Amino acid sequence: MTTKITSSTLIFLLMTLIGFSQYKIGIFDGETAIGNPKVKGSATFEAKAQTYTLTGAGTNMWFGNDEFQYLWTTIQGDFILRATVKFNGGGSDPHRKTGWIIKNSLDTNSAHVNASTHGDGLTSLQYRKTVGGLTEEMKSNDQSPTIIQLERRGTTYIMSTAKFGEEFTTVELTDINLDNEVYVGLYVCSHNPKVLESATFSNVRIVKPVSEDYTPYRNYIGSNLELMDVETGHRKIIHHSAHSIQAPNWTVDGKKLIYNSKGHLYNYELETNAITPLNTGFAVNNNNDHVLTFDGKLLGISNHNQKDNGSSALYYLPTEGDSLPKMVTKPGVGASYFHGWSPNNKEMLFTGNRNGAYNIFSVNVKSGKEEQLTDLPTLDDGPEYSENGKFIYFNSVRSGTMQLYRMKANGKKQEQLTFDEYNNWFPHVSPDQKWIVFISFPKDINPSEHPFYKHCMLRIMPFKGGEPKVLAHIYGGQGTINVPSWSPDSKRIAFVTNTDNY
Secondary structure, eight states: OOOOOOHHHHHHHHHHHTTOOOOOBTTBOEEEEETOOSSOOEEEEETTTTEEEEEEOOSOEETTEEOEEEEEEEEESOEEEEEEEEEESSOSOTTOEEEEEEESSSSTTOOEEEEEEETTSOEEEEEEOSTTOOOEEEEOSOOSOSEEEEEEETTEEEEEEEOTBSOOEEEEEOOOOOOSEEEEEEEEEOSSTTOOEEEEEEEEEEEOOOOTTOOTTTOOOEEEEEEEETTTOOEEEEEEESSOEEEEEEOTTSSEEEEEETTEEEEEETTTOOEEEEOOTTOOOBOSOOEEOTTSSEEEEEEEEGGGTTEEEEEEEESSSOOOOEEOSOTTSOOEEEEEEOTTSSEEEEEEEETTEEEEEEEETTTOOEEEOOOOSSOEEEEEEOTTSSEEEEEEOTTSSOEEEEEETTSOSOEEOOOSSSEEEEEEEOTTSSEEEEEEEOTTSOTTOOOSSEEEEEEEEETTOOOOEEEEEEEEOTTTSOSOOBOTTSSEEEEEEEEOOO
């Protein structure tokens, strides 16, 4: 009997013989003890929870040399690093520290920038400008944060920190000339050469932002499909695509998500991770405004009708089955973007361009008769019924910034719910009617737009109104959470974040 050795097998054997292997811990390429600490550290990755635990010793990270345990990868250009951080145990030294560090090399005296939180709560942006140079720092007003973000934009480095539920406190450092190609990663330093300290990191993200010269709606970067526990803020990436995927709905049986990509809709099976196309017949130019009825039997979509100069129109079809979509809004009346079903499945809510302005309308599914519910020259958008059918929640720019509002189902008694400087979009009511989740865009954008690829927040507020709480700091925007995306038990939400490949 002759055993045939393929070329790929031979290459693998040769690589093994010369000691070549790819060392990966989660998204990181390696683990290194910087500066040769006396006590050996370690790094582990828990794949199911997507958490990292790093244990390390080290005399200090200061003056001209550092000692710490480092979990790293390599990257070029601009990037955003973010993680939720927790020290394990009470600690033996108040100066123990952990966070993100960017280094030119793995040498102990490398130039670097690091975002650190200490055992005593001190939070600072530390840096060494040159090889062997003295370490300097910029202290933050924040104390003992649980979320640490470090961003590079050219020669500017921005540390943003917060406790879960809060907005970021930011420290900015300019004119630091690290290499274009750098090491980035998580670290632990015990500040005691004989002691190991430990920290656990969750929600770990390395994000490559979009290039500054990209063209919206023509150039896209990759997408992460994520699930988040609303109570704890713990997040998991369940799918990554180099395509732009957007707007996940959670089906009422809790078994799958529906999202759109490149004009088509797809099913994502949560148990098996299988992805299959959702048959929408001729409707293959769908945008991210697809919504299930409260009973889950029908799916409403907004499809760009090529017979009406590409204008977006409303359709619906059975969630299961191969029936062709039925058009609801009439051709020639203006663009219509679907957002919500009435509890009895008889009415669809949408934002419509009528008489030169975008306002909120309902339309009877059978007759196609429209009823205008708001009437302003400024943009009203994102309408959605509460499950009891008494209220419609929506967003409006009528105050000068995009804010959340509520009105009765007949359009009466319109009242504002949010009053801050952010641009708040797409209020989604939890199935238990206790909470509203929404996305907050930055203060410096056009309030009538909800662009791709921005620093945004997912926030939550009580169903009847109240102070919003931050659920997640994200890089995303358009397509992140355009549609109702609560799990049926109101404990989790599905959403999309973005990153370029690196």
